[in-house]
Amino acid sequence: MxxxxxxxxxxxxxxxxxxxxxxxxxxxxxxxxxxxxxxxxxxxxxxxxxxxxxxxxxxxxxxxxxxxxxxxxxxxxxxxxxxxxxxxxxxxxxxxxxxxxxxxxxxxxxxxxxxxxxxxxxxxxxVPISAVTALQALRNAGRIQAGQEVLVIGAAGGVGAYAVQLAKAFGAQVTGVCSTAKTDLVRSIGADHVIDYTHDDFADGSRQFDLIVDTAGNRPLTVLR
Ligand SMILES: NC(=O)c1ccc[n+]([C@@H]2O[C@H](COP(=O)([O-])OP(=O)(O)OC[C@H]3O[C@@H](n4cnc5c(N)ncnc54)[C@H](OP(=O)(O)O)[C@@H]3O)[C@@H](O)[C@H]2O)c1
Incomplete structure (x- = not known):
């Protein structure tokens, strides 16, 4: 073969x-x-x-x-x-x-x-690897619950795009973080709010979240906390 x-x-x-x-x-x-x-x-x-x-x-x-x-x-x-x-x-x-x-x-x-x-x-x-990674993050590690506020960093990426859709399917309120060109995409897959990381700092403390899925991985845990 x-x-x-x-x-x-x-x-x-x-x-x-x-x-x-x-x-x-x-x-x-x-x-x-x-x-x-x-x-x-x-x-x-x-x-x-x-x-x-x-x-x-x-x-x-x-x-x-x-x-x-x-x-x-x-x-x-x-x-x-x-x-x-x-x-x-x-x-x-x-x-x-x-x-x-x-x-x-x-x-x-x-x-x-x-x-x-x-x-x-x-x-x-x-689907199999990227979506299962998102599912494991939300359900297994994050123990997501309906009604929670969920932040997905890298919401337009391979894992993040599934995380947004799965979090919505679990009944969460979802905020997606992405670059300017991808804000429409992230809205179109169901995010309730979108933060453009090139303009706004999602970690400025003005909003709090029950669960954060960080697929970009460039912020220390202390900042996310
Ligand atoms: N894909 C998988 O199946 C898989 C499985 C296990 C682990 N992982 C790991 O998960 C991570 C993400 O993988 P991926 O496949 O989702 O990669 P990806 O498709 O490249 O997505 C990463 C996202 O990070 C975003 N990003 C870059 N800089 C950022 C910043 N400063 N602030 C916020 N967001 C930023 C990018 O958003 P913009 O495009 O909007 O700039 C991009 O969409 C990697 O470390 C990978 O090794 C992936």
């Missing part, structure tokens, strides 16, 4: 389109014929091996352990391992796996869901 492969860490020139062996699904794997693959920030981290912590936590100290890039995937189930009960051949799925920049990829059952019919493969492949 064709795949985007890298042997060493580095910039985009380390990525090569090559012929490699297709993955063989084990008993607990779902083999997917990839139709679309998402590009999230993690792809850059794993391509470059930066920050160095990425290497230490198990992705390969000197070179990437997984040579095929891409983790967000949408496609059709090609085959299932014998322990798989939730999916069958032909199902349209989306989720995360190792090596989605390829014609075929293997995923664990718990990392996949059936693709909603109203999403294209391309739309579905953009």
């Amino acid at each position: 064709k795949a985007i492969v890298q042997d060493v860490y580095g910039s985009v020139e380390v990525l090569e389109l090559r012929e490699v062996d297709a993955p063989v699904p084990g008993d607990d794997d779902v083999l997917i014929r990839v139709r679309a693959a998402g590009v999230d920030q993690g792809v850059w981290h794993l391509m470059t091996g930066l920050p160095y912590l990425t290497r230490v936590v198990g992705y390969g100290l000197r070179k990437p352990k997984t040579r095929i890039r891409g983790r967000a995937v949408a496609g059709r189930v090609e085959a299932v391992g014998r322990n798989i009960v939730g999916f069958r051949t032909g199902d349209e799925v989306y989720g995360t796996c190792e090596g989605s920049f390829a014609e075929y990829a293997c995923a664990k059952e718990g990392r996949l869901a059936l693709k909603p019919k109203n999403l294209s493969f391309e739309q579905a492949a953009a």
Whole structure:
């Protein structure tokens, strides 16, 4: 099969389109014929091996352990391992796996869901990593409650745009922080208030929030507090 492969860490020139062996699904794997693959920030981290912590936590100290890039995937189930009960051949799925920049990829059952019919493969492949990151931030870490005031910093970004929409779906009042060109976009996805960080300081103390999701990460916690 064709795949985007890298042997060493580095910039985009380390990525090569090559012929490699297709993955063989084990008993607990779902083999997917990839139709679309998402590009999230993690792809850059794993391509470059930066920050160095990425290497230490198990992705390969000197070179990437997984040579095929891409983790967000949408496609059709090609085959299932014998322990798989939730999916069958032909199902349209989306989720995360190792090596989605390829014609075929293997995923664990718990990392996949059936693709909603109203999403294209391309739309579905953009969801798994960025949206789940936003969901984990709001629901798991932030324990969001209906009626809370939520501030999303980086509201037009990959994670932030999902955080705005999910926070609204949880019944929160949402304020999004973004640059001037993106204020209309952030309003259009449901933010109740928008702060343009190039003109206004969201941390000037004039407003308080129950929950802050900071995807830009350039303010110390003490300032946010
Ligand atoms: N994407 C993922 O799935 C994922 C998963 C885990 C962790 N992360 C981490 O989450 C962070 C954000 O990822 P992302 O994919 O959402 O990146 P992104 O799409 O580049 O979004 C980051 C946002 O930060 C905003 N920003 C830049 N400078 C700012 C400032 N001074 N004040 C307020 N906002 C500012 C930008 O807003 P403007 O465009 O309006 O300037 C941009 O939209 C990264 O550190 C990434 O490593 C991402």
